[in-house]
Amino acid sequence: MKRLYHHRGHVIDVSVETVCRAPDGGATALDHIAVLLISADASPEHPDTQPYARLRIDRTTGRAFESEADALMGGYSVGRGIVDKTIDAS
Known part of the structure; x- marks a missing residue:
């Protein structure tokens, strides 16, 4: 699963990985991990903006x-917080 979000001039690319874990002596469980790539929105001058x-x-x-x-x-939510802190610190 993957989604792109735009927030304050940045792109937050969130994808989800599902990991199968077996706790000690327990049943197998599925965990979900969010993978974030944050970059500035592409502009005509810089169409290949890297995260x-x-x-x-x-x-x-x-x-x-x-x-x-x-x-x-x-x-x-984590990505949005990072963007907000980056912008507010400038």
């Missing part, structure tokens, strides 16, 4: 993502 941040997010608020949709939204 400046690559992150793997496997949990937020201390909990693993329970579904692909949760991982997408969690990844978007």
Whole structure:
């Protein structure tokens, strides 16, 4: 699953990886990981803008993502926060 989001002049590309884990002595469980690529929106002068941040997010608020949709939204929220902090710090 993959989505592109636009936020404050940046592109947040969020994809989801599903990982099968077997805890010690437990049943097999699926975990979902959000993979973020953040870049500035492409412009006519720079159509091949490269990502400046690559992150793997496997949990937020201390909990693993329970579904692909949760991982997408969690990844978007983290990416949006990074963009906001980058812009506000300038």
